[in-house]
Amino acid sequence: MTEASPPSRYTPPDPRMPRVLDVRDLCVELAGRTILDEVSFFVPKGEFLCLCGPNGAGKSTLLKTILGLIEPKSGEVVRSGTVGYVPQRKTFDRDFPATAVELIVANLRGGWPIRIKPEERELAKRALARVGGEKLIDKNLADLSGGETQRVFLARALVTDPVLIILDEPTAGVDVGGRQELLTLMEEISRSDELAAILVTHNIAAIARTAERILYLDGRVMAWGLPHELLGKERFSAIMPSPRDADASGAAWPQDDE
Amino acid sequence: MSFLLDPFSADFMVRAFIAGVVIGGLCALVGVLVVQRGLAFIGDGLAHAAFGGIALGLLIGPALEKNRAIAGSARAMTMVRDGSWIALPFTVLIALGIAFVLRRGRLRGDAATGVFFAVSFALGVLFLGLRPTSAPPVNVEAVLFGSILAVTPSDLLTATVVAVLVAGVLILVWPKLAYALFDRELAELSGVRVAVLDYLLLAIAAVVTVVAVKTAGVVLVSAYVVIPAATARMIGRRLSSVAIIAVVLGAAGSAIGLLASYHLNVASGATIILTLGLIFALGLAFGPRRRA
Known part of the structure; x- marks a missing residue:
């Protein structure tokens, strides 16, 4: 069993923290095509993780595998309690x-x-x-x-x-007012030490306001670190809307500090 | 009062009335579920599949009539002569085929239904054409448009038994089925066996369609399935209340339509459908408005 090992310039959670979800060496194939390859990460108790990646990166497949709807080819998903799920509105x-x-x-x-x-x-x-x-x-x-x-x-x-709640694009298709309410609610969840969350979103405002850590997926774990280590970076920005397109709330877009 | 009682002076009208109420209510109940599953045209598709089955039954039926065991049973002879002995398994197989295609996810429900519907109907026409010239003539009009006034006590018993069994099974699986109809993924997450329910629902729809074809006819049976369900969807706020409203509307529409056809001296099947259509129009005009 290999422990998740992201590139060193990103900061993963402390491995000693109690975990609500542990994904180890996960490989998933659908119709003969590899969708997820050796994906490893964990979610500590109470952490709010934003899962990002381009379209076709395997985000939905990862969620469904975590939820037990898809059987992985290899690897394992260990959950330490009940997982709640908020599906896409569509x-x-x-x-x-x-x-x-x-x-x-x-x-x-x-x-x-x-x-x-x-x-x-x-x-x-x-x-x-x-x-x-x-x-x-x-x-x-x-x-x-x-x-x-x-x-x-x-x-x-x-x-x-x-112990963990999975939110799949919860703000998609929601009007501006509703989106603000949802963001406030998600911020509250983010502040909770008891409830962990995985949020899949393309909404930069949602990420900026809620993320305690970001996992960037593209078939494999490309980056897994703190928001300031990813937000605004060139490779990450390529898959996210520009600050001008971001939510009307005026989401903070951290400057590249590299 | 005589307006209501006169039609029931003849036995065949009493049987037609009961059959209409039972079939109307039964089709409406199944209709609520298949419409919610996005398969509003399944009734039409399966009715045409039943036509293929009936035609196959009529093609090979005469050979079976010579069998002593069949010849000795009045019920078996009736089933052989009206083709329903083949129509039932044939239609159930087609329904399971549609469910299989749907589960593979390569075709939408209407496309899958359309393919099976056309092929089965073409087979039916082919089978009827292959019957020997010496075979007894087939009343194709009765098969296509139904013959509610010709319902026999045996047909009525079959319809009632099927109605009781289907209602019983649906009440039993209702919580799981309703959950799967709302969202297949969420239901699966809660441990609901969505695939099994898919096959079960379509098999039930097939059985109900074959029973209903006798009274409603191949062409009109989908109206019994879709119209009360669509009307009830406009009125009911919960799936269970939608189902109850649909059953009441299906049964009432059949009863009112049959009485109207008697007094107007017009085709009963068509009048029942038009009555159901009128109820739908009233629901559309006066039913509660939903948020846009």
């Missing part, structure tokens, strides 16, 4: 006739509820309160804005008390 049917509480309880039960018990409703309410969405509990998913929908999905992921 993957689910936004017109599905369902209320927020049903969606959240479905994650608790592993099946769609026909009747919701009072204790389940209370848990859903608490999860929604954590994302400031108590009022959304009985709303239909079709009636929610993009930001509200993602908040409900965040509550859905939080209801099982995960």
Whole structure:
């Protein structure tokens, strides 16, 4: 078993820290094509990791392998507790006739509820309160804005008390106002010492405001280090929007200090 | 009152009424699920597959009628004569084929359905043409447009048994199935066996279609599947309430349509579909508006 060994100019987390996720020598092939090659990294308890890379870099494949939806060819994924997942907004049917509480309880039960018990409703309410969405509990998913929908999905992921939450492009397709709310929520998660997160995003504002560490993937781990070691660097900038295209919040774009 | 009771003076009308209500409700229930799965035209596709199966059954049926075991059973003889003994496994196989193609992910649901639908229908036409000239004539119009007024007590029993079994299975798998219909990936993450449910749903749709073809006909059966489900989607806020509304609308539309056809002295199958269409239009006009 080889320990993750990034290039020395980047700073990985302290290997002595307790880990919520350990990805070791992961190789994944899909339809005979190698998508992930010897990918190794870990996520310490409470750390907010931003996963970046160009299109086709294997980010979604990595997430699905971590979640157990894809069987790796070799290597292993070790999780130390429940993993919550917020999917991309485009993957689910936004017109599905369902209320927020049903969606959240479905994650608790592993099946769609026909009747919701009072204790389940209370848990859903608490999860929604954590994302400031108590009022959304009985709303239909079709009636929610993009930001509200993602908040409900965040509550859905939080209801099982995960140690790690995976956010797959949560701000994609969300209007500016909703994006600001989501960024604030993600900042709160980032500050939490209990909950770790992996955020896949192309939104530079999201990275600048939340990342405690960045993992740059392109089939292999190209860089794994602290935000100031990557943000603004030439190779990293090539796959990210320029500061002018970044979020209207005026995301900080650290200067290249090399 | 006589407006409502007069039609039921004849036994065949009572049978047609019950069959319409049972088939209307059953197709609507399955319709909610297949429409949600993005396979609104599966009813149409499977009905045309059933046509291929019925034609194959009619082609090789006469040889089987000579078999003593079959000749001794009235039910077996009915199934051989109407071709349903082959139509059922044939349509289920086509449904499983569509599910297999869908799971391979290379074709969308409508494309997969379209391919199987066209090939099965062409096979049906071919099989009918291959029947010997001495074979009893086939009422193609009844196969295509249905014959709800010709429903026999045996057909009615079959439809009722199928309805009870399908409803039972769907209630049993509802939580897992509904989760998979919402988002396959999230359901899989929760341990739901999405592939098994895909095959099960399409096999159920095939069985229901074969039973419904007898009353609704190949061409019109998809209306029983799609229209009540589409109407209920505009009204219901939860999947379970959408299913209940669809079943009520499917059953009520069939009942009202049949009574209307009796009093207007027009084709019953078409009148039922038009009634369902009218209910859809009312839902569209007066149903709740959704956020744009």
